[in-house]
Amino acid sequence: GAGVSQSPSNKVTEKGKDVELRCDPISGHTALYWYRQSLGQGLEFLIYFQGNSAPDKSGLPSDRFSAERTGGSVSTLTIQRTQQEDSAVYLCASSSRTPETQYFGPGTRLLVL
Amino acid sequence: AQKVTQAQTEISVVEKEDVTLDCVYETRDTTYYLFWYKQPPSGELVFLIRRNSFDEQNEISGRYSWNFQKSTSSFNFTITASQVVDSAVYFCALSEADWGKLQFGAGTQVVVTP
Numbered sequence: 072g073a074g075v076s077q078s079p080s081n082k083v084t085e086k087g088k089d090v091e092l093r094c095d096p097i098s099g100h101t102a103l104y105w106y107r108q109s110l111g112q113g114l115e116f117l118i119y120f121q122g123n124s125a126p127d128k129s130g131l132p133s134d135r136f137s138a139e140r141t142g143g144s145v146s147t148l149t150i151q152r153t154q155q156e157d158s159a160v161y162l163c164a165s166s167s168r169t170p171e172t173q174y175f176g177p178g179t180r181l182l183v184l
Numbered sequence: 185a186q187k188v189t190q191a192q193t194e195i196s197v198v199e200k201e202d203v204t205l206d207c208v209y210e211t212r213d214t215t216y217y218l219f220w221y222k223q224p225p226s227g228e229l230v231f232l233i234r235r236n237s238f239d240e241q242n243e244i245s246g247r248y249s250w251n252f253q254k255s256t257s258s259f260n261f262t263i264t265a266s267q268v269v270d271s272a273v274y275f276c277a278l279s280e281a282d283w284g285k286l287q288f289g290a291g292t293q294v295v296v297t298p
Contacts, residue, residue, distance in 0.1 A: 102284065104284075104285070104286075106286070113288060113289075113290050113291070114275065114286075114288035114291075116285050116286065116287070119284075119285060127281075127285065160227065162229065164229075164286075166284060169284045170217055170279055170281070170284035171284065172219070172231055172234050173231070173284060173286060174231060175221075175228060175229035175230075175231075176228070177226075177227065177228045178227055178228065180227075
């Protein structure tokens, strides 16, 4: 079956602009996670969804970052007023339940100029 | 504090050599999960193996094997008879929370040359 998909695959934006990153989890997976991978910080957890609710947002680096999930499926990560330090690969993962194995999407590579 | 330590930054081997990747973790939980993921040059994280804290049995799956030792908080991973396609960054990860948040090590770059 289809894996986790993310769009866009690459995004270049100017400092101060807002961006939206999308994640489509594996069909039927109730848990969804966002991570960020950057050179300086490695792989960092951002936020976790169970269904449409987000019990843990502790990894979001600032209030410029937000995420939502609708219909227990697609999730959108929004970064407002982007900064150069937001440049990274944003990875989405899903699992059938918790704490089962997480399967990752190909990521969105974000570059803030 | 870093909960997962991968001390090896890069390992270079010649094809057919065995490669062992070290991972040391830190947790106070009695129930936890350990993972190895592979990230090839394409960038996608690929799940390899998972162990539960209550199962220390070590196994072999094809060319992969792992050594999980709770006494030393280590979860080492071995690739037998390495191939060029094994060239990638390998990440060890720990999940303590019931809902599965992963905490990753810094990764080990494996370079396999023909």
